[in-house]
Amino acid sequence: MNSRDPNAILNGEIADVQAYQDVRNIPIERVGVRGVRYPLRWQTTQGVQPAVGQFNLYVSLPAHQKGTHMSRFIAMLEETDQSGESLNVARMLQMHRDMLTRLEADRGRIELNLPFFVRKAAPVSGIQSLMDYQLSVVIDGSADGAELKLTVLVPVTSLCPCSKTISEYGAHNQRSHVTIEVLTRDAIEPEALIAIAEAQASCDLYGVLKRVDEKYVTERAYDNPKFVEDLIRDVAAALKRDPRIQRYAVEVENFESIHNHSAYARIESH
Numbered sequence: 001m002n003s004r005d006p007n008a009i010l011n012g013e014i015a016d017v018q019a020y021q022d023v024r025n026i027p028i029e030r031v032g033v034r035g036v037r038y039p040l041r042w043q044t045t046q047g048v049q050p051a052v053g054q055f056n057l058y059v060s061l062p063a064h065q066k067g068t069h070m071s072r073f074i075a076m077l078e079e080t081d082q083s084g085e086s087l088n089v090a091r092m093l094q095m096h097r098d099m100l101t102r103l104e105a106d107r108g109r110i111e112l113n114l115p116f117f118v119r120k121a122a123p124v125s126g127i128q129s130l131m132d133y134q135l136s137v138v139i140d141g142s143a144d145g146a147e148l149k150l151t152v153l154v155p156v157t158s159l160c161p162c163s164k165t166i167s168e169y170g171a172h173n174q175r176s177h178v179t180i181e182v183l184t185r186d187a188i189e190p191e192a193l194i195a196i197a198e199a200q201a202s203c204d205l206y207g208v209l210k211r212v213d214e215k216y217v218t219e220r221a222y223d224n225p226k227f228v229e230d231l232i233r234d235v236a237a238a239l240k241r242d243p244r245i246q247r248y249a250v251e252v253e254n255f256e257s258i259h260n261h262s263a264y265a266r267i268e269s270h
Contacts, residue, residue: 018067025063030109032058033070038077043086045191046119053114059105072102089137089150090187096139096146109140116152116190122206122213123220129207135190151181152193156201157217158254161225172258173202173221176228178235179251186244200234202226228254228263236267 034056042049057073076099085091092110100108116135121128136151156176164171178197182188198204202221209217232252239248247269254263
């Protein structure tokens, strides 16, 4: 019998074509669905945050099995949404285990990308506003040996030490993107990585600033100049001190205000 067989109903049941035997004897490392946008609730240290995430969901497929059950991936997301349960890094690890059980797979991979917001108080006035970041969570492996990769993109301010040194007044500064990627078996919250990036910058960014705050952040950056090399080394040193982190990679891109190009650096742990 094949998938075109009009009599593909046996004993009153529709045939499970995906479960048919495959004779090519070639296993598949990843098969599933990608680019799935779904509403979710993310549990932050400040409370539950609604978001729209983009999911890529994969499992391994043994050589003897024809196909996987694609609808089960979507059903898992649908049940999560209907339950009203919030996601966080620890819950994503549980979702990965659930996915392997549903798909009867030995290994699998979940990739989730979403906007991530932190409510911050301005440094002097204390006025509250939201800052947005980009968050990526990747869980890959078996049920009892999955690795967690967490990535955050953090915008900050950097001020050029050379410009400050050679100029009689003023110094050029720019917005910079610090991208931190860590590999761990523990559930590290994104806020911890964001805090590391912002602490090492010339100054961090805020959604809303009053004039007293603007004075503060301008002078704070001027008193704390950093080349792209300084910023990335300071971030890497802070990550190296965290015992929860097995490996890390850091990228820093300065969107130069006096050049038509960016300054860039990358460090990977070994």
